[in-house]
Amino acid sequence: MYKEIIDFSSTYKRFHTPGHSGRDIDGMIYASAKYDITELSFSDNLQSPSGIIKDVEERLKSAYSSHRSLIVTSGASVAIQIALLIAKEMKGELYVFGKAHKSCYAFASLIGLGIYKISSAEEAVSAAERGEYIFVTTPDYFGRVVDIDRILEKRRNGAAVIVDEAHGSHFAFSRLFPVSNASRADITIDSLHKTLPVMTGGACLNVNGEYLSSLAEYFRAKIHTTSPSYLTMESIDHAVSVMSKDGERLYAETFVKVKGFKEKLATKYSFLDNADFSRVVIETPNAKRVAKYLEDKGTFIELSTDKEMTLIVTPYNAEFLDAVADELLGYREKYAADEEVAEDEEGDGLNFSLSSAKRAVGRVKFVKIEDSVGKVSASDVAVYPPGTPMIRSGDIISKEAASAVLTNRERIVGLVGENIAVRELCEEN
Numbered sequence: 001m002y003k004e005i006i007d008f009s010s011t012y013k014r015f016h017t018p019g020h021s022g023r024d025i026d027g028m029i030y031a032s033a034k035y036d037i038t039e040l041s042f043s044d045n046l047q048s049p050s051g052i053i054k055d056v057e058e059r060l061k062s063a064y065s066s067h068r069s070l071i072v073t074s075g076a077s078v079a080i081q082i083a084l085l086i087a088k089e090m091k092g093e094l095y096v097f098g099k100a101h102k103s104c105y106a107f108a109s110l111i112g113l114g115i116y117k118i119s120s121a122e123e124a125v126s127a128a129e130r131g132e133y134i135f136v137t138t139p140d141y142f143g144r145v146v147d148i149d150r151i152l153e154k155r156r157n158g159a160a161v162i163v164d165e166a167h168g169s170h171f172a173f174s175r176l177f178p179v180s181n182a183s184r185a186d187i188t189i190d191s192l193h194k195t196l197p198v199m200t201g202g203a204c205l206n207v208n209g210e211y212l213s214s215l216a217e218y219f220r221a222k223i224h225t226t227s228p229s230y231l232t233m234e235s236i237d238h239a240v241s242v243m244s245k246d247g248e249r250l251y252a253e254t255f256v257k258v259k260g261f262k263e264k265l266a267t268k269y270s271f272l273d274n275a276d277f278s279r280v281v282i283e284t285p286n287a288k289r290v291a292k293y294l295e296d297k298g299t300f301i302e303l304s305t306d307k308e309m310t311l312i313v314t315p316y317n318a319e320f321l322d323a324v325a326d327e328l329l330g331y332r333e334k335y336a337a338d339e340e341v342a343e344d345e346e347g348d349g350l351n352f353s354l355s356s357a358k359r360a361v362g363r364v365k366f367v368k369i370e371d372s373v374g375k376v377s378a379s380d381v382a383v384y385p386p387g388t389p390m391i392r393s394g395d396i397i398s399k400e401a402a403s404a405v406l407t408n409r410e411r412i413v414g415l416v417g418e419n420i421a422v423r424e425l426c427e428e429n
Contacts, residue, residue, distance in 0.1 A: 001052040001237040004042060005230065009034040016040065037230045046071060046228045047221050056237045063244050064172050065183035066206035068213035070220055071236060073228040076166045076191035076203040077103035083162045083187045083205065085219040086212060087133040088113045090160070095127045098137045098146060101164060102382040102389045102414060109393040124151045131157025137164040138181070141386030142272055142310065143279030145178050152184055166191035170278065173247030176255050178275050182206035192236055195278065196243060197316060199235040250315035254278060258313055261321040268332045280311040293331045299324050303385050354395040360423035366416050369405050372397045375422040381405060381414035396425060
């Protein structure tokens, strides 16, 4: 695909979508317009791939050692939706182990898929033995992995394991990382753009088994946009080719740079112990203040909370780690006195559980957060990143939860403006 579209890029008489007609209108963001095309005689169709898109999916399949790999250009959330539609078709309910992304809960509520939370690996194993569909998030946002070997081993009576591996799409390309679940789980979601050199929205659904693969293709055709981004698909093709050939070398070089970064900062900062060396989580008081200092120096990181800073390191930014280490040391030198007397901040206040309503009544209403206490949420509200819901659809909103939303407003997703969607709590609750 990558080569075919580069060859086509010199064609300038274009009378098809998109409306920029392949012209570099501004000399800036439209410089890539000549590669942004649609379904033409040679460019295949994601709804029913048989040509160059199918070739890319075959390369993905080889890279991830899956039975079938399906491209998604609308983000891993759509891949999760496809997986949930399969669960609804096959079982009608889903057992969720760990901190799932808000898109899992939101879509489950839309399609009427029953969700049951699992709090331990033992419960997940029991569910697998009973023949349930199980949804596991691994790695999590901070690079920590869940060992799902026993869950996979104990599958019985049509059980299936769906793995949200959104933040581990790079695992398949180096032995320095944990083993990718794409070849082992029944369905694995990989968000390619999060850690690989892929344009935003690029993801894939890795499926094992003939029937599940057919279901995945069937549901993708139902819900995926008929206008997929060719720029995204081209970048997927290029990234998979590069990483399949040079991933081991590129990540070995990145590993050395990350190791040096941590050693340089070892006396001033601490790091979260995780399984993914490229997900660097710095633990420090006043982390938001440190992150703002970095931004003033021209360094932007993935996430800062009260106590943590998360950096996603790739072969394409690792060269800057030494400079970032100097900036972090400069912060400590400048603000050492403040750090010694600074009190630890309270955190995000997200560690609480909510009661689920038995029944809610009335149409969806939109109310201010402070007026939502005691009502039933019709929204899945999360702090993003990472995107794990703090309030799910069907939860009775507590004063504590409402306060946490207001405290973290700048990172909250799932609201409508400054309002939250609710229904009234039924009296019988």
